Amino acid sequence: MLIDLGPVRTVPVFRRYWIGKSLSTLGSQMTGVAVLFQIWAATGNPLWAGAIGLAHVIPMALLSVVAGSTADRYDRRRIQIITTTGQCLLAGVLALQAFLGGWSPLLLLVLVALQTCFATFGGPASRSVIPRLLPPDKVAAGMALTGISFQLTMLAGPALAGLMIGWVGVQGCYLIDAITFGASFIGVFGLPVLRPEGIARSGWQGVREGFDFVLKHRVVRSLLLIDLAATVLAMPIALFPLLNEELFDGDPATFGLFLSAIGAGGLLASIFSGSFTRSVRQPLVVVLGALVWGLSLAVLGAVSVGWVALALLVVAGAADTASVVSRGAMVQRVTPDAVRGRVSAVELLVGMGGPDLGNARAGFVARFTGAQAALLIGGLSCAALVSFLARRVPELRPGSELATSNAAGADEDSVRGS
Numbered sequence: 001m002l003i004d005l006g007p008v009r010t011v012p013v014f015r016r017y018w019i020g021k022s023l024s025t026l027g028s029q030m031t032g033v034a035v036l037f038q039i040w041a042a043t044g045n046p047l048w049a050g051a052i053g054l055a056h057v058i059p060m061a062l063l064s065v066v067a068g069s070t071a072d073r074y075d076r077r078r079i080q081i082i083t084t085t086g087q088c089l090l091a092g093v094l095a096l097q098a099f100l101g102g103w104s105p106l107l108l109l110v111l112v113a114l115q116t117c118f119a120t121f122g123g124p125a126s127r128s129v130i131p132r133l134l135p136p137d138k139v140a141a142g143m144a145l146t147g148i149s150f151q152l153t154m155l156a157g158p159a160l161a162g163l164m165i166g167w168v169g170v171q172g173c174y175l176i177d178a179i180t181f182g183a184s185f186i187g188v189f190g191l192p193v194l195r196p197e198g199i200a201r202s203g204w205q206g207v208r209e210g211f212d213f214v215l216k217h218r219v220v221r222s223l224l225l226i227d228l229a230a231t232v233l234a235m236p237i238a239l240f241p242l243l244n245e246e247l248f249d250g251d252p253a254t255f256g257l258f259l260s261a262i263g264a265g266g267l268l269a270s271i272f273s274g275s276f277t278r279s280v281r282q283p284l285v286v287v288l289g290a291l292v293w294g295l296s297l298a299v300l301g302a303v304s305v306g307w308v309a310l311a312l313l314v315v316a317g318a319a320d321t322a323s324v325v326s327r328g329a330m331v332q333r334v335t336p337d338a339v340r341g342r343v344s345a346v347e348l349l350v351g352m353g354g355p356d357l358g359n360a361r362a363g364f365v366a367r368f369t370g371a372q373a374a375l376l377i378g379g380l381s382c383a384a385l386v387s388f389l390a391r392r393v394p395e396l397r398p399g400s401e402l403a404t405s406n407a408a409g410a411d412e413d414s415v416r417g418s
Helices: 006-010 010-041 046-073 076-100 105-127 136-167 169-188 203-216 218-232 235-250 252-271 282-300 306-334 337-369 371-392
Strands: none
Touching: 006 010, 010 046, 010 076, 010 105, 010 169, 010 337, 046 076, 046 105, 046 203, 046 337, 076 105, 076 169, 076 337, 105 337, 136 169, 136 218, 136 252, 136 306, 203 218, 203 337, 218 282, 218 306, 218 337, 218 371, 235 252, 235 337, 235 371, 252 306, 282 306, 282 371, 306 337, 337 371
């Protein structure tokens, strides 16, 4: 039941790539904390702090689809070398401006936005690597390993950043970020040439092909709808301040426990991910994970004991991680390599936009009904939509096995060169 370490033990190129990506993610987490600290210390204005989110979101929204099309036209190894170099250099510039002083918050936001541009361009190419490095039965294990490294860096990065800022200042975080990006070069340069299997059309036609594939492929379309059901209909994070007021009388010491509970559940699921990554019934894991996520949050909306609420969030976090890992592995396996970059870009858009829309929905509903009613409505709506999709899509029904053919529910004519 423990996490499957086979990919890092038996595939050296994946091992180097995974270690490099994990280290660079740790550095990026530290930079995120340093930027927030630096801007807040200089302005004391929450609007400037909120603008950091815009510096991330706007480049992602504008460039992700173009990045997916690029990943399906050119060598994905070269794309990652270029984007990693750009991120490394910008981390160095961030460190330099911190050492020299005299910077402005606007300049800092521009540097963050530029770094996000490079990260966005590298995202689809990076996401398309795992199916090319690992055998089909190890793709889910590889994604679980990527997931656990991300969760560990989410826990460790902010804590290390706080220690580093207190010791040497924000420039220490930026330097570590640049060094960890340098370490990621070891993994990136060790990759084989990863030209896409087929050449995507250029311009808008190539972008449209990616969207056409997602819309026409029954399995991929349904998996992304499950993702949207879990995030848009049931995302609870915007409700945590209200829940803390209702369940813990607004105690600041308990506020952080809500997010930590979801993270703890995700980490536990990752540690024991062998129980579902080795399964051939991953569609069942996707559906059950999304159902448990929604129902746990619905029950959370009906409880009045704070520690029970936190336990439900642990369950929800574990279920969501199992569903996300299995869902991502299925999408990668049923997507032809010729369109994998563009499909990965759509996945990133869904993963980025869904939680933001879900938090906006939750806040709007809670404005009129309260936090617990918003949780109950959202959780039940999520479970209902997931159940509907499981009944309508044969590949998602209980007992179905993971589709390994690109033809499963696809219109092959929608992908040129696949």
